[in-house]
Structures are given as structure tokens and as C-alpha cells.
Amino acid sequence: MSEAATLERPSSQPAEHVDVLIVGAGISGVGGAYHLKTQCPGTSFTVLETEETYGGTWWTHKYPGIRSDSDLHTFGYRFKPWTGTPIATAEEIRKYMGDVIEENGLDRHIRYNHRIHSAHWSSADNLWTIEATRRDTGETVTITAGFLWMCQGYYRHGQGYMPDWAGKERFRGQLVHSESWPEGLDYAGKRVLVIGSGASAATIVPAMAGKAAHVTMLQRSPTYFRTGRNAIELAEELRKLQVDETWIHEIVRRKILLEQTVFTERCFNEPDAVKAEMLANLRSILGPDYDIGTHFTPSYRPWRQRIAFVPDADLFQAVARGEASVVTDEIEHFDETGIQLKSGQHLEADIIVAATGFDLNVLGDIAFEIDGKPLAFHETVTYRGMMFTGIPNMAWVFGYFRASWTLRADLVGDFVCRLLKHMEAKGARRVEVALRPEDKDMPILPWIDPENFNPGYLMRGMHLLPKRGDKPEWQHTQDYWSEKDAFAAIDLDDAAFVYR
Incomplete structure (x- = not known):
């Protein structure tokens, strides 16, 4: 074609x-x-x-x-x-x-x-x-x-939303936006700092982890995520039964759509229960000592902003392995080697990725x-x-x-x-x-x-x-x-x- x-x-x-x-x-x-x-x-x-x-x-x-x-x-x-x-x-x-x-x-x-x-x-x-x-x-x-x-x-x-951070022109490393990714960017063995906590950041962090020296996700506030196997058990079962793919597509679509509708209604009608379930899932991956309250507990009810699905929990698995980490803080200013946070902490980076939306x-x-x-x-x-x-x-x-x-x-x-x-x-x-x-x-x-x-x-x-x-x-x-x-x-x- x-x-x-x-x-x-x-x-x-x-x-x-x-x-x-x-x-x-x-x-x-x-x-x-x-x-x-x-x-x-x-x-x-x-x-x-x-x-x-x-x-x-x-x-x-x-x-x-x-x-x-x-x-x-x-x-x-x-x-x-x-x-x-x-x-x-x-x-x-x-x-x-x-x-x-x-x-x-x-x-x-x-x-x-x-x-x-x-x-x-x-x-x-x-x-x-x-x-x-x-x-x-x-x-x-x-x-x-x-x-x-x-x-x-x-x-x-071709142009993502880039906040006007103080001092960003001073940074001597590479500052890139997820919406305009440079071809051939070499991040092997480098310290990477990803700013943002939405679907783009949740994709970029596990993809770069393991190749980069370390990847840090810097967020101003936490986001809700759902995790699970990258598979639909019903579809797998129907394929074993040699059901026609057209039928499988329609049946699985209807099942997912009904489940999504029920979940959305629960987010409005019983937000605290949904929130507790989602956080318990992350705690089972990250362990009882991880500070989920700071890094993965949003201040808003579920579904007031988009909830990204993280297949096979790869973002959280990268954090659990120590290949990635999460910092929840606000940016004071950029400098030559990284970012100074309002808490007083300084994050060193060779590459800073702005996954800050559009x-x-x-x-x-x-x-x-x-x-x-x-x-x-x-x-x-x-x-x-x-x-x-x-x-x-x-x-x-x-x-x-x-x-x-x-x-x-x-x-x-x-x-x-x-x-x-x-x-x-x-x-x-x-x-x-x-x-x-x-x-x-x-x-x-x-x-x-x-x-x-x-x-x-x-x-x-x-x-x-x-x-x-x-x-x-x-x-x-x-x-x-x-x-x-x-x-x-x-x-x-x-x-x-x-x-x-």
C-alpha cells in the first residue's frame, strides 16, 4: 500500500x-x-x-x-x-x-x-x-x-506544553519534551529525570529503566494508576474454544465496556472504597515500607483525571527493582546539573524529559x-x-x-x-x-x-x-x-x- x-x-x-x-x-x-x-x-x-x-x-x-x-x-x-x-x-x-x-x-x-x-x-x-x-x-x-x-x-x-521553569536555560544536559522526542537520543548509562506523572511518564520511565543509569519520576502531585496482566482472560479462553475472532471482539468489548461503566459509577458513588482498593494493589507490589501515602495517593477522587492502565505493573516493578524512583515535590529552579526542589533536595540529571502534557x-x-x-x-x-x-x-x-x-x-x-x-x-x-x-x-x-x-x-x-x-x-x-x-x-x- x-x-x-x-x-x-x-x-x-x-x-x-x-x-x-x-x-x-x-x-x-x-x-x-x-x-x-x-x-x-x-x-x-x-x-x-x-x-x-x-x-x-x-x-x-x-x-x-x-x-x-x-x-x-x-x-x-x-x-x-x-x-x-x-x-x-x-x-x-x-x-x-x-x-x-x-x-x-x-x-x-x-x-x-x-x-x-x-x-x-x-x-x-x-x-x-x-x-x-x-x-x-x-x-x-x-x-x-x-x-x-x-x-x-x-x-x-509537534509542540507539547512546557512550563516556564526558572533557570531552565542554565541546564547543561539535554532537555526534551515527550511530544517532540529527538531521533537517536542516547540515554544508556545516563541519569534521567522525567517530569510528570501521567500516561506518558508512566510509559517512558519503565521503558528507559534498566538502560539508563537511573530514572527518576518527578511529580508535583500523585496520579491514580490501574495495573494488571496485559491479557484478557475471557479472550484467551474463547480462543481456546476456537470461537470466531469477530465474536470474540464483540463479546470482549461488551464485557470491558460494562466493567468500565461499573467502575466509573463506583468512583462517583464510593470513591473511598475504590481508592483503598487501588492503593492496596500498589502496596502489594512496592512492599509495606514504601511511602505510598506521599507518592501514589492523589488528593482528588478517582477518575476526576484520566486513569492510565500500566500493563504488568512495569512502572512499579521498575521502582521495586531500584531501577527507577519517584520524587514528589515542586521545582524551585533548574541549574547547570539538574533541578533544585522547594524542599531543598537537588536532583542531578544528564537528561531531563518534560512529560508535562500538551x-x-x-x-x-x-x-x-x-x-x-x-x-x-x-x-x-x-x-x-x-x-x-x-x-x-x-x-x-x-x-x-x-x-x-x-x-x-x-x-x-x-x-x-x-x-x-x-x-x-x-x-x-x-x-x-x-x-x-x-x-x-x-x-x-x-x-x-x-x-x-x-x-x-x-x-x-x-x-x-x-x-x-x-x-x-x-x-x-x-x-x-x-x-x-x-x-x-x-x-x-x-x-x-x-x-x-
Whole structure:
């Protein structure tokens, strides 16, 4: 299968037109392309991808040990069984995505090295005009589309969030960010300091431990983690029984989704009991003398921030072996040889890794205009987290915080295809969502309640995101178990949908 760009049209030719333009060839964009091809045959579509190949996160992230932090039975697509271990490497995930592209002939629809810089909607023409630049040739490319499907993700891949630490320019070693990992970084036998305690740090630390002289994870505050075998016993048992992989995929997905829903409900209804269970598990690995109270006991209830799964407890096993350690403290300043902490302790390092998260990138940093006026995305109100008031003929994929992203990508895929077919049946060329008369007194709130979910990247970028209402249809509920039924039951002739 070719990964090369397929657009070879001189820039002087008139704009090309497609029925649907998909932005991004990551997990959402590839899934969207599959749904269009299978559910809307005859619909013309193109996928524009900034990078040189498909994969999104699984291509741009290069740090050691890069892997999923949720299981592939639910992170995998609904339509293609996952047959590997539940926690998979980036390479394994890209192989899976590549198979979807090749098996369904999607490669001819994907154009790589195309960076979109503007999207303009014209109500007179009922069209989007998208302008992009080919990174490999510098050519300007213009495409018009009837519908825009935003699958670009939600953060800047090439630039992570780097706090403005005092004195960081004084450090004489290497300071790198997990989002922009330098090729060929040699850390063998060196002292490595990883700043952060999220999924990236929990992946990087055990991957570097054993090769580095020592790896220290420096965190300002602890994070919750779940551990377990990198295997699903039910899947293993069903394979012994020679059950078809399609059945195994569906059965295991349903089991995991139900268990996740029950666990999430327990986190809200009995947080102290869940917290005690999670800490007891870590104590069994690290031993009774380890200071779990300081290093692995968060101040917030479970699931107020994302909980990463640590396969085979490799992070904690590295700590137990003495190859890695955890320091919980705040940074006073950097100096030539490492970091001075507010407690007075000094951490020496040859390499410092900032696994400090990312910055939100809403709508791909594309300059949007609606009938000549710049789009104020943060002033719109979301319809179920995928359409927005005042933005015609556009859908956005934004996944789940507490479940696999792809679950929602599949739901949105079904919805978009159903909407496109409904528009065709009505003879409509334009659709947008609008608040109904019964919504006029509805409270307009931030994208999500910080008491519900409040990771740093979301709090830093909340002002960029659309608003929500207090009704399920005017918010992203973050509840797959209810949305899987609610999405299928959406009435496309409800007053919330305005057709022209």
C-alpha cells in the first residue's frame, strides 16, 4: 500500500470538489473514511493529512515505549477485530490501521503532507472552501466540499506544553519534551529525570529503566494508576474454544465496556472504597515500607483525571527493582546539573524529559470563516459534542475521557452517514444545529464541569472550547453506555436541526 500523496494537480487549475472532506488520517479520520465508503457508497470524499503518513498520535509520538493507555478491544474499531494484547505498541496500532486502509481501498482517498490553513463557508454556495499547502512541494491546494468532518484530534502534536521553569536555560544536559522526542537520543548509562506523572511518564520511565543509569519520576502531585496482566482472560479462553475472532471482539468489548461503566459509577458513588482498593494493589507490589501515602495517593477522587492502565505493573516493578524512583515535590529552579526542589533536595540529571502534557488545538489551528466572518468557536454551543450552533455542514470527533476514543469515533461515523443520507432524501444542501424555543432559558455552561473532570490541559484550554447546556443533547455527556443508544435514536427532524 502506498503512503505517498496522490494529488498532482497544478495549482492553476480550478478547485477540486468533493462531497465530504475529512481532516486528519489518525484513528478518527481512517474510521470516518471507512464509514463513508461502506455506509454512503457513491459519496465522493478526500482525507487531508498534515503528516507524511497515517496514524496521528501513533505516528507523531516517538518517545520510548509508546503504547496505548486503554485496551485495544475498545480502542480498536467496532468493525475490525483486535487479536493482539489489549495494551498495544504504536507500531502494532499503526499496523492495525494500515490493514483497515488496505483492506478497504482507503489509500486512494488519503493525501498526505497537506497542511490546511483556512476553511471558509459560503451560505450563497452552501460550500466549504479549504486551502492547504503541500509540505513536500510548497504547492497551494484548494478544495471545495459540501460537508466538513473534523478528525484532527485535539492537541498540537509537534509542540507539547512546557512550563516556564526558572533557570531552565542554565541546564547543561539535554532537555526534551515527550511530544517532540529527538531521533537517536542516547540515554544508556545516563541519569534521567522525567517530569510528570501521567500516561506518558508512566510509559517512558519503565521503558528507559534498566538502560539508563537511573530514572527518576518527578511529580508535583500523585496520579491514580490501574495495573494488571496485559491479557484478557475471557479472550484467551474463547480462543481456546476456537470461537470466531469477530465474536470474540464483540463479546470482549461488551464485557470491558460494562466493567468500565461499573467502575466509573463506583468512583462517583464510593470513591473511598475504590481508592483503598487501588492503593492496596500498589502496596502489594512496592512492599509495606514504601511511602505510598506521599507518592501514589492523589488528593482528588478517582477518575476526576484520566486513569492510565500500566500493563504488568512495569512502572512499579521498575521502582521495586531500584531501577527507577519517584520524587514528589515542586521545582524551585533548574541549574547547570539538574533541578533544585522547594524542599531543598537537588536532583542531578544528564537528561531531563518534560512529560508535562500538551496544549489544546481546537479545529486543527485552522482559520475558520463563516460567510466572511472569523469563527468564534468558543461562543458556540455544542450539540452532543459533535456539531455546533452557527457552523453549517460540519461535524467534529471528540472522544471520551474515561473510555476509548474510538468508541465515539464509531458513533459519530454512524451519525454523520445517517445525516448525509437524510439530507439527500430531503434535498437539503445545508444543515446546522440551533437552540430550540424550549432551550431559550437553558443555562449555558463551560464544555465540562471541572468537578467532573479537570486535567491540566483541559483547564488551560477551557476558554477555547464551545459551551454546553444542561440537557443531554446540548453537551458531551462522556457516557458511552448511554450514548450508544442515544445516538442511534437521534431524531434528525427534531427542531434542533435546521435544513436549507
